[in-house]
Amino acid sequence: MVQALVIGGGTAGIASAISLAQRGIFVTIVEKDSSIGGRVSELCCKGEIQCVKCDVCLSLDRLYEVAQSKYIRVFTNSEVIKVSGKPGSYRVTVIRKPQLVREDACTACGKCGSVCPVEGSAIKPRFNRSVPMTYWIDEEKCIRMKGESCEKCSEICPTGAIDFKAKASRKYLNVAAIIVANGFEPFEASKDRRLRYGQIKDVLTSLEIEKMLSDSGKLIAPSTGVICKKIGIIQCVGSRDERMGVAYCSKVCCKYSLKIAQLIKLKYPETEISFFFMDWRPYDSVDNELLEWTRKNQGVKIVRSRPAEIIESENGKPVVRYVTLAENKIEEEEFDLVMLSIGIMPPSDAQKLSTILGIEVSPSGFISSEDAHKGIFAAGCCTGPKDIEESFMEGIAAANRVAAFIGGSK
Numbered sequence: 001m002v003q004a005l006v007i008g009g010g011t012a013g014i015a016s017a018i019s020l021a022q023r024g025i026f027v028t029i030v031e032k033d034s035s036i037g038g039r040v041s042e043l044c045c046k047g048e049i050q051c052v053k054c055d056v057c058l059s060l061d062r063l064y065e066v067a068q069s070k071y072i073r074v075f076t077n078s079e080v081i082k083v084s085g086k087p088g089s090y091r092v093t094v095i096r097k098p099q100l101v102r103e104d105a106c107t108a109c110g111k112c113g114s115v116c117p118v119e120g121s122a123i124k125p126r127f128n129r130s131v132p133m134t135y136w137i138d139e140e141k142c143i144r145m146k147g148e149s150c151e152k153c154s155e156i157c158p159t160g161a162i163d164f165k166a167k168a169s170r171k172y173l174n175v176a177a178i179i180v181a182n183g184f185e186p187f188e189a190s191k192d193r194r195l196r197y198g199q200i201k202d203v204l205t206s207l208e209i210e211k212m213l214s215d216s217g218k219l220i221a222p223s224t225g226v227i228c229k230k231i232g233i234i235q236c237v238g239s240r241d242e243r244m245g246v247a248y249c250s251k252v253c254c255k256y257s258l259k260i261a262q263l264i265k266l267k268y269p270e271t272e273i274s275f276f277f278m279d280w281r282p283y284d285s286v287d288n289e290l291l292e293w294t295r296k297n298q299g300v301k302i303v304r305s306r307p308a309e310i311i312e313s314e315n316g317k318p319v320v321r322y323v324t325l326a327e328n329k330i331e332e333e334e335f336d337l338v339m340l341s342i343g344i345m346p347p348s349d350a351q352k353l354s355t356i357l358g359i360e361v362s363p364s365g366f367i368s369s370e371d372a373h374k375g376i377f378a379a380g381c382c383t384g385p386k387d388i389e390e391s392f393m394e395g396i397a398a399a400n401r402v403a404a405f406i407g408g409s410k
Contacts, residue, residue: 001026004402005092005175007080007353010038011059011388012380013181014066015395016402021071023403028173029066029074030094032349035130036074037063038183040388042127042207044214046259048266054259055388063131075171076103076132079349083178083356087374088406092173098166105161106134112153112162118143123153123162128215134161177375177402178357180367181395182349184381187238187246187342194309195237195340200318203310203338205237206257219264219271221336223316227268228336232320233257234307235277239343248364250343251385254280257341258294265297274301274333276322310338344385375405 002025006013009031017027029036037060046054066072075096082093101123112135113121122141125133137153139145144164154162189197189205197203201223204212213219219228235257239250254277261273275294294300307322308330318338323330346365347353354361357376362368362384370378379398380391 002406003028003173003175004406005030005080005090005173005178007178007180008038008182008380008382009033009036009066009074009076010181010183010380011040011391012183012382012395012398013038013179014059014062015392016179016181016379016399017072018062018065018069019396019399020402021069023399024071025403025406027072028175029072030078030080031074031076032079032182033126034076034134034136035126035132036066036076037127037129037131039186039207041129042211042214044210044263046263048263052259052262054256055392058388058392060129063129067131074132078171080353080356088176090173090175090178090375092175092178094171094173096169096171098168100137100139100162100164100166101135102161102163102166103132103134105159107159107161108133108135109158110135111156111158115152115156117150117152137162176406177377179395179398179402180353180357180359180370180376180378180382181380181398182347182353182382184385185345185348187244187250187345189237189340189342192237192241192244195234195307196310196312196318197340200310200312200338201316202336203318203340206253206260206339206341209260209337209339213260213263217267219268219337224336226336228271229268230272230334230336231261231264232274232276232318232333232335232338233261233341234320234338235275235341236306237340237342238345240278246343246345246364248385252387253341253343255387257339260339261300262293265300270299272299272301274303274320274335276303276305276307276320278304278306344381347382350382372401372405375402377401377405 006017006029009029020027040059043056046052077097081095085091112123122138126136144150202221305322307320311319313319319334321332360369366384367378367382377398379394
């Protein structure tokens with residue numbers, strides 16, 4: 001049977017794998033995380049009453065297709081470390097990290113999480129909609145992994161799925177073609193020290209707020225546990241900022257932050273929302289419609305300014321300090337919560353993969369080339385910032401190129 005490799009189990013990788021499987025091509029997805037789905041697994045649906053085309057379901061609904069397909073195999077907690085051979089006949093070496101929780105034995109019963117002594121539990125599903133739906137040990141939180149004597153989760157597990165002595169293993173694949181779809185990294189907001197992320201509790205990233213809304217359906221200030229009534233949203237955090245070494249526009253931040261704001265106003269109509277941005281960069285008509293929405297809705301304010309800093313008030317709330325363009329005055333405004341709309345960065349393993357595969361990266365660090373003659377292709381955010389729909393369509397397009405390559409190389 002003809003086989004292909006997809007590196008990355010996010011939106012583009014899933015789309016590629018399903019498209020290839022539908023053609024009868026056997027696919028192995030190598031995913032470095034414990035679950036496929038990528039960053040989208042942490043996002044929330046923005047349309048509680050009717051669809052607003054946030055596209056989150058476009059990817060998540062396909063996860064189960066992957067799990068049920070007889071033509072798709074998934075290696076989670078795994079990385080490609082070597083590729084040899086020639087176009088149409090590659091030998092791929094994959095290293096699989098120790099499977100502390102065995103996927104073939106875990107039934108996701110939840111008993112392990114109930115006895116974990118760590119606050120919030122160090123063992124749980126990676127995401128609410130994890131595929132495979134198995135539990136995962138957060139090694140940074142697990143006290144057993146820090147050297148303490150604790151095996152409560154292992155002792156209570158009814159199927160013996162937890163093994164702290166598990167070893168890494170190697171897998172070898174023979175594939176005709178490869179698709180690189182290893183996604184992106186979110187900008188690390190703490191690098192922009194003026195915004196005090198990680199220092200002021202109620203300053204969160206857009207991804208953290210998405211996850212909060214996805215997990216609980218509520219927008220709560222971490223410092224008080226109270227529903228937020230006044231929110232500030234700061235755009236271009238880690239985008240179009242040469243001070244941070246990121247000169248490019250991340251392209252999708254305006255669109256998604258507005259959809260989050262739209263959802264918040266739907267849930268909490270009395271909430272006040274202020275947008276801070278240099279200039280708006282609509283990439284499609286939906287963005288224009290959403291911008292018009294902010295102008296028409298009471299309690300939504302647009303401030304054309306890049307905030308100078310965030311400080312903490314005497315009562316512990318974040319205060320945005322900014323300069324008004326019209327009056328050139330320094331203003332301050334206090335919020336219950338400030339959301340940092342963070343940009344899209346290249347995947348952390350882009351350089352390493354480019355060396356292994358013999359492809360190039362751009363000056364910004366994204367995969368900049370694919371080699372159709374070699375049967376190596378790329379799709380999704382690993383090639384540059386793009387939204388869910390575009391990533392999905394790129395994944396299908398890459399699968400089309402793989403099918404053409406395999407057909408021509410027979």
